Amino acid sequence: MLGVDDRLITPATMKWVKVGLVAGLASIPTTILLYYVLGIAVDAASEGSNLLSDWFFVLAGLVLLKAALAWIFRTGQFRASGEAKINVRDRIYQQVVRLGPGILGKRRTGEIANTATEGVEYLDYYFSVYFVQIWVAIAIPLFLCAAIFWIDWVLGLWMLAGVPLTPLFVGSSARGFRRISKRNEEVKNRNSAQYLDSIQGMTTLKMFNQAERRGKEMEDGNEAQRRTTMKLLLVAQSQFVFLELGFALFSTAVAMGVALYRWSGGFMTPGECVAVVLLSLEFSRTLLLVGEFFFAGALGREVAAKVIEFLNDKAPILSSGTRKSDRAAGKPVTIELRNVTFVYPGAEVPAVRDFSMTLVPNETVALIGRSGSGKTTITNLLLRTIEAQSGDILIDGVSARELSLEWLREQISLVPQDPFLFYGTIADNLRMAKANATDEELVAACRAAELYDFIRSTPDGLNTKVGDQGLALSGGQAQRLAIARALLKGAPIVILDEPTSQIDVETETLLNRALERLTRDKTVLLIAHRLSTIEQADRIVVMEGGGLAEAGTKAELLASGGIYAGMIRTKRAMESRTSAVAPQLA
């Protein structure tokens, strides 16, 4: 009925939209009745009686009914948009989860977060204005004509001729509005972009003593653009005026003229003529509603379109098996990637190409390669936030496709290089790994992650607030919190993206101890950034351009003289070069 994507509407929203619509439509006859009563009261007055006194209770009822309908109309509108906003936020979040981090990437999550917050607020207009008011606006002239037709059919036919004016107005003002708004939008975007640039780069502007100049430049730009916008408005609004003029003239003048003509014929009473004149005012109410519709609704439509577009994004199809491995919980696991190929949607080059690798229980495999070689994609494939186009991933010999997604993810602890910490307390962030963990368990995990000394030093302990994305914690502390989280989860597989060296030496010792506790008796995939860590791994896998470049134990790779051997050579060369710097400078 509303011609809108079903996903934006829940039954509850629909219910309130209908409530609003019914109240909005029902209020039209009450207004018509009011004006009709006023008209026949004029007739009664000229015959010597006060109809309004006689009809006191009827009129009191009418007043209350009008008030009630106005209240219901508005309540329906905001309830509908309230319900809808909750639903849309939920839809967006579900879609984010469905698409998963592998597809979304960091930049897009920022954009989507913006749509889901600020953007969704504009849906108010969409649900309250777009949905309801447009129907009411269309219905008003029809109701009015019907009423006038009932009073006098000839006049009714005349007024009917004015009905097409509404769509005419809608069409032409829509075109006019679109033109202005498009132009306006361009102007606004250009201005906004420059303004954004200036505020973001303000420190730089100050550093180069350019801030004042830039400000002047922006003022000039604003002024120039405002001039063009106003010129456009000058032209586009003249349309408005003629329509408004035409509308008022047509409806009122025709209503009056024809009514008087019909009175002469003895078909109408003077009071009915007055009623019709009053009713002609209601025709222009359509204009008000439609105007609101275009100005406010446009914003909401834009957001709705954006949301729909995002919801239409194809999520990776994850075949949802229900199997769980029959292996006893917590026991080490074998993972096999068999000829896996994955291409990101829209990309031409596969991120992972025909890649095979096996991790046996308790084995630590170091995965290395330059950035963009496909290491992160492997992580996403293992977590099954993306699905390989060909090849298979086997857990204890069972295809991951047959396993339940939930179960699979329960088997893996992820320790990313840049852990995301939610706004909330340390305890909140830990409990995401195990919702029902006791405080004792949390403390134990923190102790094992070498985080407990820090926690004890804070006034609120486990209830210390972690700032915006973990801002209040140092990099090392955030890392160890992520390790504590993984320890709490206690999954048999650990995917560890090794932290880089931007930490102090002491922290590094703590971190290493924590990591050692985490990876003990686990199957570990280590995305390594240091040669010394790589050396501790049981086996090394080198990736290049999404494919497997070489794999084997350290000794095997050294002997083969490939990439890894080259790295070791480079390191030795660097060491000898830096030790040679000393005599040169001295």
Place this chain on the structure above:
Amino acid sequence: MRAIAEDVGGLSQGSNAEIIRRLLRYMRPFNGIMVVSLVTRVIKFLSQAALLGIAAASVGIYVESSQPGTVNWDVIWQQVRWIALVGTIVGFASYIENYTGHYVAFRILAEFRDKFYYAMLPLAPARTAKLQSGDAVSRVMTDCERVEPFYAHTIAPAVSAIFVPIFILAWCWTVHPSFVWVLAPFYLAMTVVLPWLVGKLGGDGVRYREQLGVVNAFVADSIQGVRDTVAFGYEKERARSLWNIGATMQAGQDKLYGADATQKALSEIFCTVGILAAAWWGVELALQGAIRPLIDLPAIIAVSVVGFYTSQGLANNYTDFRVSLIAARRLFGMMDQPPAVRDQARDREVSASEPALSFRDVHFEYDADDEAWSRKKKVFDHFSLDIPAGRRVALVGPSGTGKSTIVNLLLRQWDPQAGDIRIGNRRLADFPLHELQRQFAVVSQRSYIFNETVRENIRMGQYDATQEEIEEAAKKAGLHDWLVAQPKGYDTPAGERGTSLSGGQRQRVAIARAILKNSPVVLLDEATSSLDVETEQGVMQALRRLCEGRTTLTIAHRLSTIVDSDEILVMIEGRIAERGTHEQLMELGGWYARMFAIQQDEVDATLKH
């Protein structure tokens, strides 16, 4: 992503009346045009009332001058002409009102943004650190736009809701004075009692905005943390919380909008009862023979109907009005923060000083005045440091120990709570701020590149530079050859935040800019940290040219880039822990030696093909 505006500046305190007065001050230059807009608006409504009044009165005029059975075309045409005349006035008044109204609104919006920009200037970056993100800025801009309804849709309806009824009452007085006593209470209820009542019922909406901030932060957090959420199977839990928190907010929203619905209902009652009262009294007067039943009575009814429509217009905009006040409060809250640094220099011009830097007993913490424990960050306690003129000094150490703070303090983006920082023998505070900025050329990890052409970006260094000077700087930065090979040459656009350029090119633009600035001191804050090892080598060349013959302070993360510095300082927890040349520090076997070994161990550094 949290309710950023609140974080940055908090809400401006003070009564709504103060906020309104302040907003009105911005309108002052446009008062004249605003008056035109208001007058035409009042004219528009009055002529609308007149139009309907004439049409209604025409019934009586016609009936009295005609006989049933014969059509009196003369009277009909005469009345239609009247309606056409008044209708034309309505049209033109409406046009002028719309045009001038938009004019003022657009002007003020631009003005307001400009003022906001200038107000933020002294606050950057100490008070605007969080505005560095695009999200936060776009939020601020949304707030700017939310202020617009105050000018465009509040003032005019408010003024016309007062004046239109006055004129209408005046006209009614001429018909029969008693109408004033019948109608006035209802107009008063619509324009005074109703807004007051709604304000009482709905509160000021601040609480709702706060809740909205909480929800938005939660949503943003959930979306941005999706990787960790999915990895821990936490998504169902999170979705449930998201739903609950949204429902909680809706309860708050219900109050605000509930008041709005109540207002709609009450205004319907006041209007309808007002119209009926006028009609009832009109009928009574007609029955007494005090007014003409078919001319005055219909006119009174028609005019009061239009009059109440006008008053309803005001009530309908009341919610927008409240939202605009909240947005204004937030913006003023930001604008009113005390700047972290004040220009206190007495002399506007200062003679050149020797480019040596010194810190003496400096004590500094960020957000010292913040009461939240977790946000206070103590950086320096009795910190001292000397960098002789012309020396190339490197500053290394673990992240978060105050290296960048040294740069921030030198540039006077913050002032220390105690201690003394000097260039040569002049205290930083004795430099006028614009002079101080001239002393330093800075290249940082993510140098801000503007969404302009490359030429414009380089020109930032010295705005009146000639093309030759710009090219000279670009050559030294190793950018010239690449630029001339581009189809647009020096006019190649840099893109938003420089995203059309590669990381290496961005840094080269920043270097060219710094070369053109020709400052005695160069500060390199992780200038190559975001580049890969190979690109880094090329950019290092350009940096060397920039530093030639200048006092240089380099903050670096990759130690291999600073081995040939004159002196290396290792900074740990706000103090200099090690100091010496590369060899001396390697021999010392402390943090530096350890870190150097670790970095040679890094995969990135050794992965070469």
